Amino acid sequence: MASGFAKPRVAILISGTGSNMEAIIKACRDGRLVADPVVVVSDNPGAPGLKTASRFLVESFACPYRRGAPREENEAPVTALIKEHGADWIVLAGFMRILSPNFVRAFPRRIVNVHPALLPAFPGGHAIRDALQASADYTGVTIHIVDEFVDHGPILAQVEVPIYPDDTEDSLAARIHAAEHDLYPRTLQQLFFEDV
Numbered sequence: 001m002a003s004g005f006a007k008p009r010v011a012i013l014i015s016g017t018g019s020n021m022e023a024i025i026k027a028c029r030d031g032r033l034v035a036d037p038v039v040v041v042s043d044n045p046g047a048p049g050l051k052t053a054s055r056f057l058v059e060s061f062a063c064p065y066r067r068g069a070p071r072e073e074n075e076a077p078v079t080a081l082i083k084e085h086g087a088d089w090i091v092l093a094g095f096m097r098i099l100s101p102n103f104v105r106a107f108p109r110r111i112v113n114v115h116p117a118l119l120p121a122f123p124g125g126h127a128i129r130d131a132l133q134a135s136a137d138y139t140g141v142t143i144h145i146v147d148e149f150v151d152h153g154p155i156l157a158q159v160e161v162p163i164y165p166d167d168t169e170d171s172l173a174a175r176i177h178a179a180e181h182d183l184y185p186r187t188l189q190q191l192f193f194e195d196v
């Protein structure tokens with residue numbers, strides 16, 4: 001029987017492994033996150049996450065970026081897929097491209113990102129390495145709404161992750177990923193239903 005309740009439709013953008021994407025899809029499947037992952041899009045055709053998405057029967061597409069092409073041109077097929085699938089939210093899960101201001105403006109307050117540091121500390125593409133090199137005692141995870149600046153926008157949730165003296169980039173990354181996989185689905189559920 002139709003309940004009249006439509007679950008939020010989520011497009012997930014990835015560039016690589018897609019472990020956060022997998023954590024989000026699993027949370028949708030077991031009811032911790034009340035949402036429909038309707039499409040996964042990667043700028044990288046070799047992203048292992050594309051295969052994982054297929055394994056979970058989520059439609060997935062590669063939209064390879066052309067080197068030197070304007071950002072808007074590279075984003076056009078991504079935008080088209082998001083619209084064709086009627087996504088309400090765009091969830092960045094290790095999507096390593098900077099979004100154009102036009103893209104961000106097309107989906108105001110509807111794009112969410114996970115970053116492996118306590119923003120505003122350690123923005124950029126090497127946040128885990130940067131925190132280790134800075135000999136910080138701790139780093140963490142940030143979930144935020146995306147605005148027109150890089151790794152910037154209203155913060156929805158953060159969690160600290162300790163850095164131990166014998167940590168390597170791999171051991172710290174593993175601890176950060178575990179924190180992300182817990183925090184990201186929980187924060188999305190709050191965002192979609194509690195207006196955080």
Ligand code: GAR
Nearest residue numbers: 016017018019020094114115116124
């Ligand atoms: C995650 O740690 C995410 O925080 C990071 O990429 C990783 C992707 O892992 N994102 C950024 O650094 C964005 N600036 P995954 O593909 O296994 O989810």
